[in-house]
Amino acid sequence: MTNVVIQGHVGMGNPVSGKALVAHDNFSARYDLDRIKGVFSRPAHALYGESYVNKILILNIAKGGVATAWMLHEMMSREMAPKALLLNYANPIIAQGAAFAGFTLLDRFEHDITQTVKTGDQVHVDPASGIVMIGSNSV
Amino acid sequence: MRLTDYEQAMLAGEFGEPRRRALSQQIEIGNFFDAEDFVEVAQAHIMADTESLGEAGVVFLEELAAGSKEETCVLIPTITDPRGADFQAYERINHDPAYVALERRAVDAFRALGILMTDTCINYQTVMAPVRGEHLAMGDTGVVIYSNSVLGARTNYEGGPSALASAMTGRTARYGFHLDQHRRGTTRFVVSRQPEDWCDWGILGGIVGRAMGSYFEVPVIEGLEGTAPTSDDLKHFGAAMASFGSSALFHIPGVTPEAPNLESVFEGASPEPTVIEDTVIDAFKQSYGASDDRLDVVVFAAPQLSLMELQRLAGLLDGKQVNDAVTLLAATNPENKFAADRMGLTGTIEQAGGILLEGVCFYQMHARELGEANGWTRLMTNSAKLSNIIGGYGYEPVLADMKRCVESAVAGRIV
Numbered sequence: 001m002t003n004v005v006i007q008g009h010v011g012m013g014n015p016v017s018g019k020a021l022v023a024h025d026n027f028s029a030r031y032d033l034d035r036i037k038g039v040f041s042r043p044a045h046a047l048y049g050e051s052y053v054n055k056i057l058i059l060n061i062a063k064g065g066v067a068t069a070w071m072l073h074e075m076m077s078r079e080m081a082p083k084a085l086l087l088n089y090a091n092p093i094i095a096q097g098a099a100f101a102g103f104t105l106l107d108r109f110e111h112d113i114t115q116t117v118k119t120g121d122q123v124h125v126d127p128a129s130g131i132v133m134i135g136s137n138s139v
Numbered sequence: 140m141r142l143t144d145y146e147q148a149m150l151a152g153e154f155g156e157p158r159r160r161a162l163s164q165q166i167e168i169g170n171f172f173d174a175e176d177f178v179e180v181a182q183a184h185i186m187a188d189t190e191s192l193g194e195a196g197v198v199f200l201e202e203l204a205a206g207s208k209e210e211t212c213v214l215i216p217t218i219t220d221p222r223g224a225d226f227q228a229y230e231r232i233n234h235d236p237a238y239v240a241l242e243r244r245a246v247d248a249f250r251a252l253g254i255l256m257t258d259t260c261i262n263y264q265t266v267m268a269p270v271r272g273e274h275l276a277m278g279d280t281g282v283v284i285y286s287n288s289v290l291g292a293r294t295n296y297e298g299g300p301s302a303l304a305s306a307m308t309g310r311t312a313r314y315g316f317h318l319d320q321h322r323r324g325t326t327r328f329v330v331s332r333q334p335e336d337w338c339d340w341g342i343l344g345g346i347v348g349r350a351m352g353s354y355f356e357v358p359v360i361e362g363l364e365g366t367a368p369t370s371d372d373l374k375h376f377g378a379a380m381a382s383f384g385s386s387a388l389f390h391i392p393g394v395t396p397e398a399p400n401l402e403s404v405f406e407g408a409s410p411e412p413t414v415i416e417d418t419v420i421d422a423f424k425q426s427y428g429a430s431d432d433r434l435d436v437v438v439f440a441a442p443q444l445s446l447m448e449l450q451r452l453a454g455l456l457d458g459k460q461v462n463d464a465v466t467l468l469a470a471t472n473p474e475n476k477f478a479a480d481r482m483g484l485t486g487t488i489e490q491a492g493g494i495l496l497e498g499v500c501f502y503q504m505h506a507r508e509l510g511e512a513n514g515w516t517r518l519m520t521n522s523a524k525l526s527n528i529i530g531g532y533g534y535e536p537v538l539a540d541m542k543r544c545v546e547s548a549v550a551g552r553i554v
Binding site: 009010011012026030031032033034041042043044045061062063065066067068069070071073074076077078088089090091092093095096097099100105 | 164165167168170171172186188190191192193194195196199220278279280295296297298299300301314315352353354355382383384385502503507527528530531532533
């Protein structure tokens with residue numbers, strides 16, 4: 001299978017690979033997650049009930065609360081975090097939280113990332129180059 | 140990023156490892172947003188509740204605070220957002236003592252770093268109002284949007300670790316709303332129905348926020364010129380906008396300082412406006428309606444209440460009694476609590492069966508566990524922001540104005 005390559009803005013964190021969890025909805029750790037169970041807990045969220053732990057989480061924009069910055073660090077300390085977060089548009093909170101926690105974050109892609117990647121796709125993320133690779137051959 | 144000699148020295152570790160680490164983290168954020176340099180900030184405001192910090196965050200703060208004061212104390216005036224527990228009232232609301240103990244550890248660590256525990260998200264009303272053009276590192280979305288929009292100050296959303304880094308370095312990366320080019324209007328709305336109370340202002344803010352596509356969109360809202368909004372009106376408006384979207388700045392021509400008129404706020408021609416029709420407002424309200432009249436808890440918070448809101452609440456509760464089946468909570472900051480005590484407002488609220496919480500905000504104090512401990516699911520509030528947040532904590536929010544919330548608390552069911 002040929003890998004699909006998507007170019008984003010240079011991101012932060014380490015290169016990671018994993019299975020994608022995708023929705024054209026937005027993201028806030030405070031508003032949307034049950035961080036103890038590691039699932040989306042806001043009933044109105046498109047991923048309600050889904051586990052995000054160790055997934056490459058792909059959503060539209062970061063929204064709302066400042067708390068996400070501390071929360072990424074807390075989630076990673078319990079190994080209950082996604083492997084990476086890919087957004088069409090991050091906001092400062094997500095970026096600040098990722099920088100503090102050493103979390104992998106990318107945004108600003110050539111195309112709507114939530115339409116390009118499908119849930120279950122195997123994805124490789126390279127923050128230094130801003131490149132996302134989709135496909136069974138991705139490492 | 141271009142660094143000054145002072146910043147180069149800090150990055151080389153000449154002012155200690157904690158400041159080197161803080162600046163290094165800020166450079167990473169600056170590079171992510173293509174910042175060219177740093178800007179000095181006059182004040183920092185840190186989200187400090189243990190609901191967001193967790194044990195890991197508290198341990199981080201304790202390890203930092205164990206260092207020498209010379210290397211760890213903040214360099215600029217630094218204040219805090221609401222705590223996660225009320226040390227006086229926690230037993231009255233069955234707040235787990237383990238969370239309260241964690242909160243005390245966080246407070247000790249923050250104090251050791253030289254941080255002023257103001258415990259407030261309404262610092263612009265109670266501590267020191269930002270000034271137009273002042274660069275800040277504010278750590279609460281409601282504080283950010285109010286400081287930028289109503290006061291003309293310049294700040295991005297600064298999450299807890301980032302605001303702490305700013306406090307330790309005295310600067311933040313110059314991107315986003317520190318720059319002139321991001322402060323112009325991008326999107327235009329016209330309001331067809333004038334808001335009548337704080338709840339209506341929150342609803343309008345929520346509708347605008349929900350329509351925003353990214354942090355960098357700046358909505359311009361017309362049709363509010365005749366309303367002469369108060370600080371509390373714009374507090375609810377901005378807090379809801381920031382909560383439903385990711386907005387950090389709005390303009391109201393003729394009201395906010397960077398929008399003397401419509402023509403001056405856009406770069407070039409004004410875009411076509413979106414009219415916020417009555418049907419949209421009604422649908423928003425309806426989405427936070429109740430399927431039956433069951434009621435567990437009524438909450439006035441998010442943002443913390445001003446003295447004027449407390450006076451209104453006390454007036455509505457005066458001579459009434461909250462039904463035994465319902466808990467009524469209100470949250471304000473320590474300064475307003477002290478004033479409310481002194482002016483008899485606390486007495487009126489509590490004689491009616493309400494509980495006035497100090498230095499906290501409901502959603503920042505382990506709301507899920509509080510709900511489980513007290514059997515609360517149906518929550519009524521006049522805060523659009525709280526309605527947006529609290530569903531994720533297992534509650535069924537119902538949004539209504541303060542008068543109807545109080546009447547429902549007294550009746551023991553949603554009226």
